Amino acid sequence: MRLVNRLLAALLSLALIALGVLVVTEVIAQRLGRRPAAVDWPRLYDWAQRTPWQQGSVRVACIALIALGLLLLAAELKPAKPSRLAVRSDTTDAAYTRRGVAATVRSAVSDVDGINSASVSVSRRKVKVEATTAGLQPFTAETLQEPATTAARQRLDTLELTDPPALSVHVSTRSR
Incomplete structure (x- = not known):
């Protein structure tokens, strides 16, 4: 299980690094008065403002994230093989x-x-x-x-x- 935990931690850290770089590039592009560099975030922002929490896509995304979190929690709480x-x-x-x-x-x-x-x-x-x-x-x-x-x-x-x-x-x- 130690290997799986290390792989998940590495993937999570790489995803967070990529997200951080993406946010920085988008902020720089917006401050320079240019259009979005990689993600059309103004359109996503508008969608998020007009979409209620009760909409099906939001509920499905929330359920998927909860299931993934519970799966990771169960994997982490499983007792390790005694060495x-x-x-x-x-x-x-x-x-x-x-x-x-x-x-x-x-x-x-x-x-x-x-x-x-x-x-x-x-x-x-x-x-x-x-x-x-x-x-x-x-x-x-x-x-x-x-x-x-x-x-x-x-x-x-x-x-x-x-x-x-x-x-x-x-x-x-x-x-x-």
Whole structure:
């Protein structure tokens, strides 16, 4: 969500800068006695003066702006994905990053004989391990499923997390 917030902030700031430049150019053009530079604002001003708040176009614009504002508010209030997993400790406030947990589990699974590579994704509730074997036969993956799961489970247990996530390990053969 952090990326979306940054993109929205960048777009909003660029729009405000463009609007500011537009207002300055229009004021300069009006002060010099010239016609409007980019926007025919006198016509828009006249339309706004004779258009009541009850007109359909005004109501639709207001509803669209309210919906956009509520959508942005909901996006901002949505809780962020936790970046740390708390450690069980009475004396200190310690935690591991999700990236650190993924690296340590990946290391444990990769150390199992027969596992070529492993990719690990960590969320607050689940650790998902996808490992590949060097063998091409399906039984190779089946025989390495238990050792890979045991290695990942033991490594997670040594981290002593407050709320240990569920573990999901899938071992497959390398595709050609």
